[in-house]
Amino acid sequence: xxxxxxxIRRMTRLAVEHKxxxxxxxxxxxxxxxxxxxxxxxxxxxxxxxxxxRLESMTLRELVGERGAGANSLxxxxxxxxxxxxxxxxQLNQYSFPFGIPxxxxxxxxxxxxxxxxxxxxxxxxxxxxxxSEGMAVAFRSLLAPGDxxxxxxxxxxxxxxxxxxxxxxxxxxxxxEDRDAGTWxxxxxxxxxxxxxPSVKAFVVNSPQNPTGKVLDRDExxxxxxxxxxxDLFAITxxxxxxxxxxxxxHHYLASFEGMADRTLVVNSISKTGRSTGWRIGWVITPPxxxxxxxxxxxxxxxxxxxxxxxxAVALLRRERAFFDRIAESYRQKRDLLVEGLxxxxxxxxxxxxxxxxxxxxxxxxxLAKMSPMDAAMHLVTEVGVATVPGDNFYGTGNDGDDYLRxxxxxxLETLEAGIERLRARL
Numbered sequence: 091x092x093x094x095x096x097x098i099r100r101m102t103r104l105a106v107e108h109k110x111x112x113x114x115x116x117x118x119x120x121x122x123x124x125x126x127x128x129x130x131x132x133x134x135x136x137x138x139x140x141x142x143x144r145l146e147s148m149t150l151r152e153l154v155g156e157r158g159a160g161a162n163s164l165x166x167x168x169x170x171x172x173x174x175x176x177x178x179x180x181q182l183n184q185y186s187f188p189f190g191i192p193x194x195x196x197x198x199x200x201x202x203x204x205x206x207x208x209x210x211x212x213x214x215x216x217x218x219x220x221x222x223s224e225g226m227a228v229a230f231r232s233l234l235a236p237g238d239x240x241x242x243x244x245x246x247x248x249x250x251x252x253x254x255x256x257x258x259x260x261x262x263x264x265x266x267x268e269d270r271d272a273g274t275w276x277x278x279x280x281x282x283x284x285x286x287x288x289p290s291v292k293a294f295v296v297n298s299p300q301n302p303t304g305k306v307l308d309r310d311e312x313x314x315x316x317x318x319x320x321x322x323d324l325f326a327i328t329x330x331x332x333x334x335x336x337x338x339x340x341x342h343h344y345l346a347s348f349e350g351m352a353d354r355t356l357v358v359n360s361i362s363k364t365g366r367s368t369g370w371r372i373g374w375v376i377t378p379p380x381x382x383x384x385x386x387x388x389x390x391x392x393x394x395x396x397x398x399x400x401x402x403x404a405v406a407l408l409r410r411e412r413a414f415f416d417r418i419a420e421s422y423r424q425k426r427d428l429l430v431e432g433l434x435x436x437x438x439x440x441x442x443x444x445x446x447x448x449x450x451x452x453x454x455x456x457x458x459l460a461k462m463s464p465m466d467a468a469m470h471l472v473t474e475v476g477v478a479t480v481p482g483d484n485f486y487g488t489g490n491d492g493d494d495y496l497r498x499x500x501x502x503x504l505e506t507l508e509a510g511i512e513r514l515r516a517r518l
Contacts, residue, residue: 096248097484101468105478110471111502111510113429114478116301116447117368118501123407126365130403137177142402148175186398188390190218190374194401197408198374204412205333206344208352214379217386218401220393221371222331223249225358226295228392229327229375230257232385233356239291240327243277245450245485245492247301247329262291263487266303268441268452275305275441279314286322293325294318296345299332302450302485302497304443306340316348326355331363331373334418336445337426346376353378356385363447363501364418365407372396372404422447425500425507432511433498436518447501450482452494458518468496475517477510 101114121127136142153171189195195212203209210216219225226249234240236258242250244263251261262285266275285291296315298307307315319326326345333342346355360373373396377385429449430442437456440449453459459467464481472478482495500507 098248098480101472101478101480104472108472108476110476110478111506111513112478113498113502113510114480116499116501118366119506120366120503122367123365125410126367126403126407129406130399133182133399133402135172135176137180137182141177182399182402184398186395188395189386190216191398191401194218194405197405201408206347208347210376211379215376215382217375217382217389218396219373219375219389220396221362221373222329222358222360224393225360225373225375226327226329227253228385228388229356229358230254230259232388233325233381234259234292237290239288241285241291241294243297244487245302247297248484250295251487260290261487262288265489265491266305267491270441273441274444275303277311282318286318286324291324293327295327295329297329299336299342299445301446302448304446304448306336306342306445309343312343312345312348316345316351319354320350326351328355328357330357330359332446334364334415335422335447336419337423338444340444356381361404361407370400372400425504428504428507429498429500432514436514447499449498449500450495451498453496454494456518464493464496476513
């Protein structure tokens with residue numbers, strides 16, 4: 091498989107070029123969580139933990155007083171004020187532990203325990219990485235060897251097979267198929283059993299809530315995958331970055347907590363979606379203890395570490411009260427419903443997603459697009475309609491199941507989504 095720029099990134103570039111509403115790439119246009127942002131800023135300016143603690147309680151009166159601006163203080167820029175109180179000593183903008191600052195690893199452990207009742211060891215099981223993308227890469231490289239097979243559910247996040255190719259791994263695809271009558275996507279269990287029986291297969295990539303279909307694997311489906319992994323001695327690599335974005339009574343389940351899975355699951359997660367901070371690149375991998383040393387070595391040699399001050403910000407995010415995480419899905423539910431209704435109004439057929447923030451929509455009933463290939467349909471939308479999407483066949487490695495679909499991301503603001511829907515209604 092040729093390794094090249096992802097189609098998703100390409101569609102974002104085209105959206106900028108054509109001034110299109112970008113519903114292709116999964117990042118928001120809304121501000122990230124402020125407590126997290128402040129944690130990063132305080133680390134950058136405060137320089138040390140004492141400096142951070144000092145900034146936390148500093149008032150504007152104290153800040154102006156330290157700057158010595160007197161009557162002219164109100165004419166200073168915020169930049170000038172902060173420059174005047176910056177700590178001349180620094181630790182928090184420098185190298186730290188390659189596998190993550192201790193307080194973040196402890197925050198991840200506490201966060202995981204609060205959500206799922208299982209507390210990974212911060213010293214022996216948690217590695218902080220450069221987002222979930224690097225997390226998947228170091229999981230692949232440390233766990234598998236060239237020639238090993240890895241099961242990937244399609245449609246998939248396009249980085250799974252691309253990274254597998256980089257490391258000489260062989261994807262075995264199993265296909266989720268839309269069941270419109272039931273309003274869900276289904277996995278063929280016989281297909282899974284056949285793939286797992288291949289002696290070259292060593293691992294199963296599990297993404298739930300799923301990109302791009304929005305499928306949330308229920309407890310019964312995950313029990314089946316756990317049974318399959320146990321029966322064929324497979325590892326599971328779980329991508330759980332959409333864990334808080336579930337709808338209509340669906341909920342995310344932690345595969346590592348299923349019988350026999352604690353010692354055969356590598357959990358990949360990040361703050362990108364939870365904190366609305368896809369550009370921060372702070373993630374983590376939870377590994378069985380015996381798998382941690384090699385994963386950390388691969389991570390260290392690839393990137394050294396995630397940015398120290400942004401790790402401090404991630405601590406502030408993960409220490410939020412449980413109610414904060416419970417509220418995340420509601421805003422996305424409103425956006426999902428808006429986009430589902432908007433697409434259906436112009437002819438798209440769409441199963442409402444159970445989770446995540448993508449809509450995998452069948453475009454064959456849209457007259458202007460009906461006879462086009464997925465890429466031609468996506469190009470027509472971005473150049474002629476002014477809405478950027480991703481062609482559905484981009485998410486498949488085998489077969490033609492993706493030939494009827496386009497992926498829309500509904501993580502943008504309501505105003506942006508409304509603008510995109512208005513263009514679709516006016517120009518299709």
